[in-house]
Amino acid sequence: MKENGLKKEFDFAEAFGNIDDRLVEEAGKEWQRTRRQAFYLYRRRIAGAAAAVVFVILMAGSPRVQAAVKGIVTKIGQIWQVEKDLSPYAEIIHKEQEKEGFTVTLHEVILADHKIYASVTIHTKEPEGMFVPEEFVTVNGEEQKLLTYTDETPAFDGEWENSGKLEDKLEPDHIFMMELKDLPEKITDIQLHFLAYKNAEDLLDEKNEIAFDFGFTVTNEELAWNTLEMSYDKTFPLGEGMELKIKELVITPVDSRIEAEILGEQREAEYYLEGIDSLGNQVFYYPESRSGSRITFAGELSSAGLPSIECDWMELRLYHYWAVSEEEQEPIDVVDGEEIMAEIDGQPLNQVYLGEKFRLAVNRGEPEDYSDEPFDGEEWDNFVWKSEFTAQEVKELAAKGEEISDLDFSGYQLYENRWDDEKEAYVDEYEVEQGFRILVIDNMEAEGKKEIWLVKDGEEGFLDLRHAPEEEVEEFLNK
Amino acid sequence: MEDTAIIDLFWERKESAIEELSGKYSGYCYKIAWNLLMNHEDSEECLNDTWLSAWTYMPPKRPSCLAVFVGRITRGFAIDCFRKKHAAKRPDAHRADVCSEMDELSLSYTIEEQMAEKKLLEEIEKFLWKLPKADRDIFIRRYWYLDSICEIAKRHKVSAGCIKTNLCRNRKKLFHILEQEVMGQ
Structure with missing residues (x-):
């Protein structure tokens, strides 16, 4: 602060220069983009060891890998270079406007969660032209x-050395991804506003703004169809007194997030979630933000794997990861004689999984036929998954006898699904209150009946619910 | 060597402290000085001044982040050096840009307003914490690390125009906040 007579400057x-150290420190680190986190899994031949990287096995925002993808229908898909057909989720606009040397085309828009994705093409001969969204929609x-x-x-991406006059090229x-605090429940029309400028100096005076406004309509049904939200209160043991609590899942056609908590952690560490969805899509969630024990995991379409919004479940596992040198790096898996290695932004990683694989039920159901009846958004909002069977429900099941082999348990949260070598059967596990579980054992034989067992955690023995009299069920549950 | 060990050397008044400090942070500090001065001799002089200042400040200071501590000293010397050298003549485009951009945010007000620099700094920090992460990174890279627009564009993998627009908008917002703060006193 300088004093100059009665004036201070x-x-x-x-x-x-004196801003908070934390701000300076944060900006001193490598910039990590929130989209397209550069998290790679790659293969190397075991014999070749260290440097023999063969190929990227999961799409991780690599433009060169993605450039080969053919038949992309939407402009958004073309720009992101993703194979998935996004047209069922997009509002196709294709409107063009021309003003003061700028030709702007809004191709399509995807509304999902509280975000608006708009693909826009801008042509101008202005060498220093600029184009930005307005600060509101x-x-x-x-x-x-x-x-x-x-x-x-x-x-x-990837061509910086030869990209020429970056300063002057639009x-x-x-x-454009425009994030709002919330989208209102009932939407009828939306206007997107963009501003073009002939050069940076024009930014200083609003009179120089060249406005481009695009209006279109969307329905609640379309928005609801693009956003799947589920709440959970599921806790999964991770070992050593730690637990993972899953609280919320949001899936859209272009991104996904999981709100979770890590409980009982001795000291703060870094985690990601990896797995597969019921449609066979690889699923990968990186830690987007963290506040104390709360972590937001994010998955992206153009990153290493996103669940389909149409999937029925996701099977995930939590991994703890940390940076290592190349010499210290260990494979995370071995597939077809090749080691699967992981890195983030070029930094080799090691990781260990914590706890067992767990399943999250994801149910969006079949699309409603809007032409016959109005979509009931409330029905979706209020749909509650049963996280476990009550003792009473178990008794009622047992009373049905053999018939329960054919019952559908899909309204309950599946705890685990695995192949059992000994039984040569798939086993679905469901939780029952007071530390019991129901095991549905399916040997996949056409005429075979599914066995339904009741077991108590940590204890040997089971009760076959198809053949158990009422008193026996009662006695077993009172163990 | 770990930062805490380097700081311990300063506290023990061992001459190897400066050697260790410069060995670890000369690249980092040189980059900050060079970003503004774009002159080898001037940048080297800033670095020498930085190591001497560190010797003066430690002890009693025990910085929680040594990189920020020395970077801050270098930045201060670089700005002083730039102002002295270019008081009379026009600097080249990048340096003139970053300085004139920062000058846009400097305010004059009468002494009766009793505006404390600390209060304005708090407002700046509040503003920075409220910014989206990318905007905050761009702003601090430009005005603390003094990076060029092109370097920031590369870092964020967007066009230089996008960075210019972003900075301009956020400067306008911050100016408005600072102005309100001064006028409101």
């Missing part, structure tokens, strides 16, 4: 301020 350059006639936005272009294809 606040010297920003000097003062900014208009939903049902009301301005909603953007929490944040990202602007992704396909052109800058890339034509963009995906």
